[in-house]
Amino acid sequence: MTTVLIVDDSAVDRRLAQGLLEKSGDLSFAYAAHGKEALERLQESQPDLVLTDLQMPEMNGLELVRAVREQYPLIPVILMTAQGSEEIAVQALTCGAAGYVPKARLAKELAANVESVLTTARSQRRSERLLDCVSSTQWSFVIDNDPSMIAAVVDHLQQYMSRVGPCDETARIRVAIALEESLVNAVYHGNLEISSDLRESDMTAYYELAERRRQEEPYRNRVVHVDAAISRREATFVVRDSGPGFDPSTLPDPTDPANLEKLSGRGLLLIRTFMDEVRHNASGNEITMVKRGDQ
Amino acid sequence: MSNITRVDGVTVFEIDQEYDSLDEQTLNELGTKMLAAVEQADPPVLLLDLTRTTFIGSSFLGVSIRAWKRLRDRHGRMALCHVNDLCREVLKASKLDSIWDVYPTREEAVQQMSKELSS
Numbered sequence: 217m218t219t220v221l222i223v224d225d226s227a228v229d230r231r232l233a234q235g236l237l238e239k240s241g242d243l244s245f246a247y248a249a250h251g252k253e254a255l256e257r258l259q260e261s262q263p264d265l266v267l268t269d270l271q272m273p274e275m276n277g278l279e280l281v282r283a284v285r286e287q288y289p290l291i292p293v294i295l296m297t298a299q300g301s302e303e304i305a306v307q308a309l310t311c312g313a314a315g316y317v318p319k320a321r322l323a324k325e326l327a328a329n330v331e332s333v334l335t336t337a338r339s340q341r342r343s344e345r346l347l348d349c350v351s352s353t354q355w356s357f358v359i360d361n362d363p364s365m366i367a368a369v370v371d372h373l374q375q376y377m378s379r380v381g382p383c384d385e386t387a388r389i390r391v392a393i394a395l396e397e398s399l400v401n402a403v404y405h406g407n408l409e410i411s412s413d414l415r416e417s418d419m420t421a422y423y424e425l426a427e428r429r430r431q432e433e434p435y436r437n438r439v440v441h442v443d444a445a446i447s448r449r450e451a452t453f454v455v456r457d458s459g460p461g462f463d464p465s466t467l468p469d470p471t472d473p474a475n476l477e478k479l480s481g482r483g484l485l486l487i488r489t490f491m492d493e494v495r496h497n498a499s500g501n502e503i504t505m506v507k508r509g510d511q
Numbered sequence: 512m513s514n515i516t517r518v519d520g521v522t523v524f525e526i527d528q529e530y531d532s533l534d535e536q537t538l539n540e541l542g543t544k545m546l547a548a549v550e551q552a553d554p555p556v557l558l559l560d561l562t563r564t565t566f567i568g569s570s571f572l573g574v575s576i577r578a579w580k581r582l583r584d585r586h587g588r589m590a591l592c593h594v595n596d597l598c599r600e601v602l603k604a605s606k607l608d609s610i611w612d613v614y615p616t617r618e619e620a621v622q623q624m625s626k627e628l629s630s
Contacts, residue, residue: 389597393568400570415573419539471606477576482569482605489604 218334219261221246223254223268223280224296229319233267233296233326240327251275255283258291265334266293267326270301270308278308285312290344292337294329296322350380352447358439361407361430366399373444373453380446382509390490391451391507397483398455398503399440406457406501407438412480450508461501515548519625522552523617525560530571542574549578554628555587558620562593567601579611588627592620 220243224230234245246263248254250272258266266284270277281293292314297305305316314333317325353376359365370392377388404410408429415422429435438458445452470481488494493506514525530541549557557578561567579589590612594602602608614620 386597389566393566393601397569416577419542419574419577423539471604473606473609476606476610477580479569479573479576482572485605486569486601489600 217242217244218265219244219246219263220330221248221254221257221263221266223248223251223266223272223277225249225269225272229269229296233322236322236326237267237330240331249273251277251280251283254280255287258284258288262288262291264291264337265314265330266291267330268293268295270295270297270304278304278311281308281311281313290337290341292333294333296326347379352445353380354446355442355444357442359442360439361403361426361435363400363403366396366403369399369442370396373446376444376446377451380448381451381507382446382448383451383507387507391453394487394490394505394507395453395455397487398453398505399442401483401503402440402455402457402459405462406459407440408435409459412478416479448509450506452507453505454502455505456497456502459501461497461499463500464496518617518621520554520628521556521558521621521624522548523558523560523621524548525562526564528563530564538570538574541571542577545574545578546581549581552582552587555582555585556624556628557582557587557589558617558624559589559591560593560617561591561595561598562617564598565595567598569605572601572605572607575611576607588624590614590620590624592617 218241220237222230222233222245224233230247237243237245246257246261248257251268252274254266254268255275266280268277268280275283277295281295284291284293293312295305295308295313295316296319297316298319308316314337315329317329355373355376357369359369373395374388374392377383377391378385381388383391404426405412408426410422410425410429414425440458441454441456443454464484467481467484468475468478470476470478470485475481487503487505491505492508495504496502514527516523524545526541530537549555559575575589582589592614593616594613599608599613602611602613614623
């Protein structure tokens with residue numbers, strides 16, 4: 217049965233809210249007199265929805281919204297607000313409240329509002345459960361040379377690595393580093409054809425040249441293809457740029473004492489350190505990286 | 512905003528969490544700040560405090576190498592402290608732990624570096 221936790225320091229108002237909701241469906245109720253008590257109830261058992269007053273001793277409604285949002289993100293909270301507290305209600309929505317109903321309009325609006333939020337929450341919970349059932353996923357992106365897209369792709373794939381991927385959090389950060397290094401290489405060295413030597417001698421000139429080439433032919437039409445296949449067993453990432461490619465064997469070994477202070481080659485070194493398998497295609501403009509499940 | 516302090520002759524550069532990033536342009540900004548700290552370091556002894564850094568990549572190594580080279584030109588030195596396991600792994604993989612000393616805490620680093628300054 218759907219449970220609503222009603223939080224209000226006034227027993228009369230709690231009863232009133234319950235009465236209004238009882239008419240609209242098959243609901244059960246739990247009660248708390250303030251935010252702190254509500255959090256204690258939530259520890260014992262989790263309701264489907266929290267309906268809370270704004271002004272309460274101990275912990276007010278706004279603080280409760282923040283705490284529930286942080287600790288129980290799938291439980292929606294609706295605020296009951298007194299006249300003149302619209303500004304706080306807006307603040308509550310910003311903090312993650314699912315809605316608010318002015319106390320003056322409870323009779324008219326509470327039941328409909330609760331029903332609507334419950335429907336949305338049920339759908340969201342189903343989606344979350346379904347995502348937990350995903351056993352593998354594939355993504356393909358074609359991105360331009362805007363560096364902000366690199367972080368966007370890595371963040372997106374990280375989300376799926378944490379849901380479906382083959383490794384723990386520490387290994388996921390390693391994968392993120394490797395993936396980002398490969399994308400930076402694809403954009404700056406592959407598509408924009410800018411050498412690490414320039415970065416070594418003049419970092420400002422390096423970024424200025426990158427900015428200029430993003431607008432110039434033939435660089436500006438070049439893209440990076442990213443293909444990812446993530447399963448519980450392994451994750452494979454293929455990053456391909458549209459540049460002329462390079463011969464990885466010509467890169468200086470950055471761990472050679474003679475090259476320790478050079479900047480080039482470190483990205484590929486980290487990719488090789490953090491991934492289980494790394495290979496390039498014949499023309500050198502495509503890198504395939506594989507991370508396998510923890511043995 | 513990265514915090515720069517001077518303790519017993521050692522310039523301590525605490526890297527802010529906003530640079531907990533692999534983004535090249537963000538790290539370019541860090542590099543500019545780090546180089547400014549190097550220019551002002553007198554004596555040229557710099558300690559990078561990674562307390563708030565959870566991961567680093569090649570761009571971070573790049574800006575650190577540039578700072579280190581400037582210090583070396585002035586016969587100075589650079590060390591790191593509060594380096595977590597992942598960052599340590601990156602340093603080890605790139606063998607940079609062989610040229611930069613890594614200390615567990617800021618206090619130990621400052622103590623050792625200032626001792627070497629006075630010897």
